[in-house]
Amino acid sequence: MVRLPYTTALTTLFSYGLLFAFGQLRDFFRKFVDWFKAKNVKGYAPICLGLEDFYVRRLYLRIQDCFGRPIASAPDSWFDVVERISNDNNKTLQRTSHTTRCLNLGSYNYLGFAAADEYCTPRAIESLKKYSASTCSVRVDGGTTKLHAELEELVARFVGKPAAILFGMGYVTNSAIIPCLIGKGGLIISDSLNHNSIVNGARGSGATVRVFQHNSPAHLEEVLREQIAGGQPRTHRPWKKIIVIVEGIYSMEGELCKLPEIIAVCKKYKAYTYLDEAHSIGAVGQSGRGVCELLGVDPADVDIMMGTFTKSFGSCGGYIAASKDIIQHLKHTCPAHLYATSMSPPAVQQVISAIKVILGEDGSNRGAQKLARIRENSNFFRSELKKMGFEVLGDNDSPVMPIMLYNPAKIPAFSRECLRQKVAVVTVAFPATPLLLARARICISASHTKEDLVTALDVISRVGDLVGIKYFPAEPPKIAEVGHNKLE
Amino acid sequence: MYPGVWTTYILILFFSWLLVLSVFGCTPGTAWTVVNLFHFAITYHFFHWKKGTPFADDQGMYNGLTWWEQMDNGKQLTRNRKFLIVVPVVLYLIALHTTDYQQPMLFLNTLAVSVLVVAKLPNMHKVRIFGINAEN
Numbered sequence A: 001m002v003r004l005p006y007t008t009a010l011t012t013l014f015s016y017g018l019l020f021a022f023g024q025l026r027d028f029f030r031k032f033v034d035w036f037k038a039k040n041v042k043g044y045a046p047i048c049l050g051l052e053d054f055y056v057r058r059l060y061l062r063i064q065d066c067f068g069r070p071i072a073s074a075p076d077s078w079f080d081v082v083e084r085i086s087n088d089n090n091k092t093l094q095r096t097s098h099t100t101r102c103l104n105l106g107s108y109n110y111l112g113f114a115a116a117d118e119y120c121t122p123r124a125i126e127s128l129k130k131y132s133a134s135t136c137s138v139r140v141d142g143g144t145t146k147l148h149a150e151l152e153e154l155v156a157r158f159v160g161k162p163a164a165i166l167f168g169m170g171y172v173t174n175s176a177i178i179p180c181l182i183g184k185g186g187l188i189i190s191d192s193l194n195h196n197s198i199v200n201g202a203r204g205s206g207a208t209v210r211v212f213q214h215n216s217p218a219h220l221e222e223v224l225r226e227q228i229a230g231g232q233p234r235t236h237r238p239w240k241k242i243i244v245i246v247e248g249i250y251s252m253e254g255e256l257c258k259l260p261e262i263i264a265v266c267k268k269y270k271a272y273t274y275l276d277e278a279h280s281i282g283a284v285g286q287s288g289r290g291v292c293e294l295l296g297v298d299p300a301d302v303d304i305m306m307g308t309f310t311k312s313f314g315s316c317g318g319y320i321a322a323s324k325d326i327i328q329h330l331k332h333t334c335p336a337h338l339y340a341t342s343m344s345p346p347a348v349q350q351v352i353s354a355i356k357v358i359l360g361e362d363g364s365n366r367g368a369q370k371l372a373r374i375r376e377n378s379n380f381f382r383s384e385l386k387k388m389g390f391e392v393l394g395d396n397d398s399p400v401m402p403i404m405l406y407n408p409a410k411i412p413a414f415s416r417e418c419l420r421q422k423v424a425v426v427t428v429a430f431p432a433t434p435l436l437l438a439r440a441r442i443c444i445s446a447s448h449t450k451e452d453l454v455t456a457l458d459v460i461s462r463v464g465d466l467v468g469i470k471y472f473p474a475e476p477p478k479i480a481e482v483g484h485n486k487l488e
Numbered sequence B: 001m002y003p004g005v006w007t008t009y010i011l012i013l014f015f016s017w018l019l020v021l022s023v024f025g026c027t028p029g030t031a032w033t034v035v036n037l038f039h040f041a042i043t044y045h046f047f048h049w050k051k052g053t054p055f056a057d058d059q060g061m062y063n064g065l066t067w068w069e070q071m072d073n074g075k076q077l078t079r080n081r082k083f084l085i086v087v088p089v090v091l092y093l094i095a096l097h098t099t100d101y102q103q104p105m106l107f108l109n110t111l112a113v114s115v116l117v118v119a120k121l122p123n124m125h126k127v128r129i130f131g132i133n134a135e136n
Helices: A006-035 A054-066 A120-131 A146-159 A170-181 A196-205 A217-230 A259-268 A291-295 A324-333 A345-359 A366-388 A410-420 A450-467 A480-487 B005-024 B028-049 B067-074 B079-099 B103-120
Strands: A078-085 A094-104 A163-167 A187-191 A208-212 A242-247 A272-276 A304-308 A318-322 A400-406 A426-428 A438-443
Touching (some): A006 A054, A006 B005, A054 A410, A094 A450, A146 A163, A146 A318, A146 A345, A163 A170, A163 A324, A170 A196, A170 A272, A170 A318, A170 A324, A187 A196, A196 A242, A208 A217, A217 A242, A242 A259, A259 A291, A318 A324, A345 A366, A366 A400, A366 A450, A400 A410, A400 A450, A410 A426, A410 A438, A410 A450, B005 B028, B005 B079, B028 B079, B067 B079, B079 B103
Parallel strands (some): A187 A208, A242 A272, A272 A304
Antiparallel strands (some): A163 A318, A400 A438
16 A cells, blocks of 8 residues: 555545535535426436435546547557547537647557557558458357467467467456356455456356455465365355466556465465466566566466456457466356457457567567567656656556556646646546545556657656645755866 | 544534634634534534445445445444544533533534434444435
8 A cells, every 4th residue: 555645645635525515515506406497207216316426426527538538549659639628617528620749658558569560560451351350250150260279379378378268358358257267155365456357257256255455465375364264154164266366567556466475375275376467468577478477486386367468469358378278168168258259350460460579580679679668668767757756656667657646636737737738648536546546647668769758757747846746855966976076 | 544534524623613713703612512513414414314325336235324334334333433423522522611501502512412422323223213314
């Protein structure tokens, strides 16, 4: 958890209290204004009871121009953001035909494959002409093309597991696979900050779900001991199986998972491990193979490795890599494989080309260059931001860096001012983060040049001064060298 | 869970007392009584009258429970709940002391504190007297 300065907590709570009070006041007066309006839906139950959508109506809609901005070009390091105007104080937004060219600090474009690439794009276009935009079928009927089979083998080889299976959507990969792996009578222990897809899958499986403190192998051990000793609720029979679910890089914190310690704990208590590498595959590690490579964990020690193609490979979809038996079982039982349309062939070809570039099998060393560049860019950007006095979360080498904002009023201030200065950032508030811990999340890409990063740092520093988010003291600029030269 | 919630609550009460004193220009005792009564109205409405949650994600699971009943997942007598029972009593004592136990203020303050404390007792969990406020 983030260490919240005490006065910041007081002011943030006060701001939320004020917003809440004004929202309630407006609702109160709205009730009178609507008393006299004719109601022509007599007898039907209301879709929303008054209090349910209070947060959306009175807090989110006020700043909704900071979220969901449409873009008009490929999400490269510079892209076109469509301007929107509102005539009724942000209740509805209309798109204009104007676009602004902005620096992209929000897209998950870790290796720069999101825009046209000299190796990937011609091949993707060719596969579009040959296999067309959709297979128009499910995997088990007519939707498995040569490309799908090739990609499954390639992903398994890349990640270091015997076999893999593909899905058309990253979110669905988690929420449809977890119910196939475990059911009632089983136990899922998941990190407290896991992604919504994992939470959804865990709830849908029917197994008992327990949460352990974020990234704490000691607490995980405590929870495991307590649960194994207690057994299933009420009957106290032993659990049918136990799965521990963690993520490689947590997207809202930017920090790496403590994988070696967690694997050691799981092996001691014979629990299965499920690693969600959505943000770390392709972006970290010496050759891009994810957190296992970065932290020195043997892939054979993790039972199931999941990842998505959205972030580092410039495509869409997800995969699961595990032993041949598990993949065989999933191919026969997972509804996302049996009933959902298979991945679009150009998207599959894009991933194949991207992996080949990363591995260097396209005959050049662009993959290694990209990996080196994203590592340099992330470390440079993070250290510069910290020097300026911002509160930046995340570990070194991680391309995701959230900058803490805390106060709800600073969210639209930061977002709008940065957009005015042609830098597009993504801000995140409740419910994606805890109530008091709103943040702006920056995703660095290998396609950002040094000049881009320096421009971004400049803009963020100025906006940070205006908005007041430099919570830590800034490092003074180095003047020691000048003094030394003068003495000589 | 979040630092500073209790402090913010106490600071809001103190600053609203100062506000009432400066706006109405009355005696400190009357100002404390006014603060006590507004505190009663607002906390009763939000803790013991309004039901449900401000988010639609939980699909109406808590639509029958007031905010006091939802606090700390329904566990009784946690630290938060004990603190929130003590605050109206302390306000009551301050209001009585500063008004020298005179009549109209004594009655109003006593009414406010008794309703608030009774509503927060663990025996009143999910109890709806005479069916008031029982519909979703």
